[in-house]
Amino acid sequence: MEMTPVAAEAVGIAPSRLVHVDRWMDAQVESGRLAGLSVMIARRGRVAYMNCAGIADLARGVAMTPETIVRIYSMTKPLTSVAVMMLYEDGHFQLDDPVSRFLPEFEHMRVFAGAMQGKIDTVPAARPITIRDLLTHTSGLTYGFMDATPVDALYRRMGVDFQMAETSLGDVVRIAASLPLLAQPGAEWNYSIATDVLGHLVAVVSGRPFEDFLRARVLAPLGMVDTDFHVPAEKQARFASNYRRGDAGGVALIDDARESRYLRPRAVCSGGGGLVSTAADYMRFCQMMLGDGTYAGRRLLGRKTVALMTSNHLGGDMASMGQARFSESSYEGVGFGLGFSVMLDPARAQIFGTPGEYAWGGAASTAFWIDPAEELAVILLTQLMPSSTYPIRRELRVLTYAALDD
Known part of the structure; x- marks a missing residue:
């Protein structure tokens, strides 16, 4: 994809x-909300808008x-x-x-059933966790940072943290x-470490480290040259600092x-949250998805695979199946596919959008x-962490859709 912007009209x-x-971008910086930001908008395969404001590294x-x-x-x-899904297309498993x-360690799972006086009660899982459960965040796994349940606390106590661990991906999985599930597999939508488990699954099924598979099969074919699990020395001058309010x-x-830990190769490469990237790199990924699995004349995924990934797999929206806890999406009017949120009803979501649009975000x-x-x-x-600090995503949505002129 040509990254030089064309005339928007x-x-x-x-x-x-x-x-x-x-x-709006200038106002984010002038108000002190954000140190700096960039926005890229592409339509019909061409970049129509690319702008940056503010500072990446204030110091x-x-x-x-x-x-x-x-x-x-x-x-x-x-x-x-x-x-x-590439491994799925290769015939290694069914969803x-x-x-x-x-991953035989998941064979005999137990499920949280309550806690009293510091003791956690569990019951056997009614059925196994499937690969589809992991892709849709309906596996019963959770995140330790949620800090909302005794299971979350167990994650923190036992070091289930794919961002900070210094052992190995398999060890953390x-x-x-070994810990209880928060809910029965398939019963609830809970944002979780499921995608980190999927990274380990990729490693086991492919027979190569997860990061090597991702680089070879996804990043390199897309030309995502600045996307990786750490920032090499020759690129560190371009790396942004991270902030909070x-x-x-x-x-x-x-x-x-x-001074960031991202300046060194990671012992644990998190499939759920470990990458760094740039706007141009990530736009290449977006264009591959918009191209039904093709980019620059090369097919990475089948078009029916893309259609399956971007369909809602919940049977309703996240509000009907999810718990009122943190995620990178609102719950009302929004479903979930195989790795993406999926817009079902913009009116119910109370935001501009289109049924079938898909998305996600990151903690910063x-x-x-x-x-x-x-x-x-x-x-x-x-x-800027956490992502719930300001409603900047919703604000940008309004301004973007309002600019469409045909």
């Missing part, structure tokens, strides 16, 4: 309305640019899901296969499998770009969405 976007995106005055490398956290999940066929306003540093407030009906892909990159 050539792809049905009004330049006079894109001015509102410029102003050193490094400007945010189209080449800035950022932590994309859970925007890693769709890439991992594509890797899984309703128990994951224990490949085995510990997770400051106690007295503005932002406060939480991960210095020049990054986000993307893909709207096949409008031939539209949008990427928002910044570095």
Whole structure:
């Protein structure tokens, strides 16, 4: 895909309305909400808008640019899901296969049934966790950072943290499998470490390290040259620092770009949240999905695979099946496919959008969405944790859809 922007009006976007995106971006920086951000909008296979505002590294005055490398956290999940579906297309498994066929540590799972006086009660899982359960976050697994249930607390106590672990991907998965599930497999939508487990599944099924498979089968064919699990020395000047909302306003540093653990190769490469990337790199991935699995004349996925991945697999929206806990999406009017949220009803979601549009975001407030009906892909990159700090994703959606002019 050619990343040089074309005239917006050539792809049905009004330049006079894109001015509102410029102003919005400047306002994020001037108000102190964000240190810096970038937005890329593509339609009909061409970039119609690329703009950056503010600073990527405040301590050193490094400007945010189209080449800035950022932590994309859970925007890693769709890439991992594509890797899984490549193995599915290769004939290695069916989606309703128990994951224990490949990861036997998940063979005899138990499920949280209550707690009293510090003792957790469990019952046997009614059925095995399937590969589809992992792809749809209906496996019964959870995240330790949720800090909402005794099972979350067990994750923290036992070190089930794919971001910080220094052992191996398989070791962390085995510990997770030894702990109770939060819910029966298939019963609830709970945002979880499921995609990290899928990364380990990719390694076991393919017979090669997860990161090697992802680089060879997904990143390299797409030309995602700045996307990896660490930032090499020659690219560190382009790496952004990570921030949180400051106690007295503005932002406060939480991960210095020049001292970050992302500057070194990782012992555990997290399929759920370990990658860094750039706007141009991630747009290549989005264009592959919009191209029904093809990019630059090369097919990575079958078109029916893409259709299956971007269909809702919940039978309703996340509100009808999910719990009122954190995720990178609203619950009302939004379903979930095999690695993506899926828009079902924009009116119920109370936001501009199109039924069938799919999306996800990352913990540092990054986000993307893909709207096949409008031939539209949008990427928002910044570095502010947590992603629930400000409603910037929803604000950008309004401004983007309002600029469509055909």
